[in-house]
Amino acid sequence: MADQSTMSASALAGRYREIQQVYLSDKRPWVVGYSGGKDSTCTLQMVWAALSQLPPEQRQKPVYVISSDTRVETPVIVRYIDVTLERIQVAAEAQGLPIKTEKVMPTTDRSFWVNLIGRGYPAPSRRFRWCTERLKIQPADDFIKQRVAEFGEVVMVLGVRSSESATRAQVMSFHRIKGSALSRHSSLLNAFVYAPIEALSTEDVWTYLLQSPSPWGNDNRDLVAMYRNAQAGECPLVVDKTTPSCGNSRFGCWVCTVVERDHSMEAMIDSGEEWLEPLLEFRDLLAETQNPEKKRLYREVRRRTGQVNFIRGTDSPVPGPYKLDFCKDLLRRLLQTQVIVQRQAPPGEAPILINDAELHEIRRLWRTERGDWADSVPAIVRDALGHDLDWIVEDAVSFTADDGKLLEEVCQAHDVPTELVVQLLDIERDAHGLKRRHAVHTKIEDLIRQEWRDLDTIIAARRAGRNDATSEDQELELEEEPELPFSNLGAAG
Structure with a gap:
């Protein structure tokens, strides 16, 4: 491995030999995490080059290249990933490599819009980053578990580097199998981790990409330009919680409100992608709801549990989910944004911001959990899009506006x-x-x-010491907490 700024020819040959040895050492299929960024591209190119040097009869073990699509990725990145995955699949088949590409996405009930608009989850923040688990960790884990069920064990090949994440390096070192290049996955049973570029520097990665042509026909100079235009680092495939998230002005989800400003989106707009501006405006609207002085305008007092909790030592209630009326406004604005962006997008690149399945699920949640007797979703969709969907006709006992x-x-x-x-x-x-x-x-x-x-009644009773439902031992130090916790399955790069 290289500790210097560039790899020598002998060091690169050593990298290829190790990849070949790990590949041939067992029958466990590989799952390569591909995000489209520099590290995952470097990893996949090295794996590709190493396997290409093996005789065809030794290239039998399947290699799955998976990419995570949260359904709210920046459209420019989605376009890049889709084109690249198609090129990878075509080139792999032409070159006789056992590589299969796959996009992993959250199920409809876990999607960003179903949680935010349907259930009223607030825009993600550092204190309540509910999106990573639902949109990234679980879809990747689901795919890995399917392969484990099929093959017994799998090896995850990740583009993680020690120099990028001290936490990740520490975890991988802790789980390292003695005498092996593999580590045990931090949380998934029967899953192992292999990081071919773990010791490479950032300069090593860029040098390799610019000196080694893409075997599937991409121009890696386009990747350099994308980083420059976005002024950002890559958003890795997330498969456990030790992986760096995308909240540091990295290109990734266009709705990300973990950062105060989306510098990457702003840079893309400044570099010529002006049609993305309505997305930035909608994202800023979501960020505005995190303003402490305005939360009462958008949020319920009661939590989704039906209780009222207070921030420790104060009479300030912990904000609950978005109010239904505000969720209706968000849905209306989102659909209007979709119409505008589709009209302004380059030919053939008009994005769908929210799909029909999500709209049906939001309607179901509003009707069954939030008392929307007016059945608002069909009317909002009709007004914004100018047409109806194939709505389910409800039975006669349904209530009306x-x-x-x-x-x-x-x-x-x-x-x-x-x-x-x-x-x-x-x-x-x-x-x-x-x-x-x-x-x-x-x-x-x-x-x-x-x-x-x-x-007012709750606070008065609380001050008088008569409110057992919100006694001191039930107060919260944090402003927000997950309402529906999921198991800690883990996240990857």
């Missing part, structure tokens, strides 16, 4: 929380026609236990 208005009048007259009655009626609607209704009473009891008093 007129029902909602009447119910609100009745509840106000009797000083009863409208949302409470709405959810009680929804429980009854869901149980309509069932022969066994034993779960209905449990759901009703759970709903009644939620906090339905107004905030």
Whole structure:
């Protein structure tokens, strides 16, 4: 391996020999993480070159090249990745290499828009970065688990380097298998990690890419230009939590609000991609909702659990999910942004910001979990896009917008929380026609236990020491916390 600024011919030959030895040492298939950035491109090119030097009869073990698409990647990067994956597949088949390409994406129920607009999750922040697990870790882990189920074990080939992440280097060193180039994965059973460029410097990587032509026909100078235009580092394939995330002005998700400003998107616009400007404006709208002074405008007081929690030592409630009315406004603005961007995008590159499946799932969540009796999604889509989708026709026991208005009048007259009655009626609607209704009473009891008093009453009771539901031991030091925690499966580069 190279510790200097460039690799000698003998050092490069040594890299190729090690890759060949690891490949031939067992029958475990390889999964190469490819993000389109410099490190993963360098890794894949080295693997490609090393395997090409083997006789055809030794190139039998499958090599899966997977790329993560969060569905909210910057369109310029999506275009680059899609074209590259297609070139990789065509070139691999032509050159007799056992390489197969695959994009991994979050399922619809985990997607960014379903969580943000459907469930009301706030825009990701350093304190509540819910996106990485759902959009990156789980899709990659799902693919790896499928290969483990098929082959028993897999080797993940990652473009990670010790000089880029001290944490990653420490973890890999801790999990290193004695006498082997492999490490055990930090969290996935039967998965091993191989990092061919672990000891390379950044200059080594760029030197290799500029001196070694792409075997699938890309021009690596385009990669240099993309980095220069974005003024950014790459966004790695994430398969465990030790991998650097993309919150440091790296090109990646265009909706990223972990950073204060999206310098990479701004740089792309300045370099000639002006059609991306509406995306930046929408991203800035999401970032605005993180302003502490304005959170009460956009966020519910109650959490998704139905309770009200307070920041430790204060009478300030921890903000809950986005209000339904604001979610409706976000959906409307997102669709309008999509129309504008598609109109201004270069020919053949018009992006779909939110797909039909996500719109159907948002509609379902609003109807079943958020009391949207007005069935707002179809009307918002029709107004923004000028056409209808193939909406599911609901049964006769569904409530309407007129029902909602009447119910609100009745509840106000009797000083009863409208949302409470709405959810009680929804429980009854869901149980309509069932022969066994034993779960209905449990759901009703759970709903009644939620906090339905107004905030002033809660604070007054809290100050008087009478509010057991928000006692000191239940207060939170952090401003936000995950509402629906997922298992720690791990993340990769």
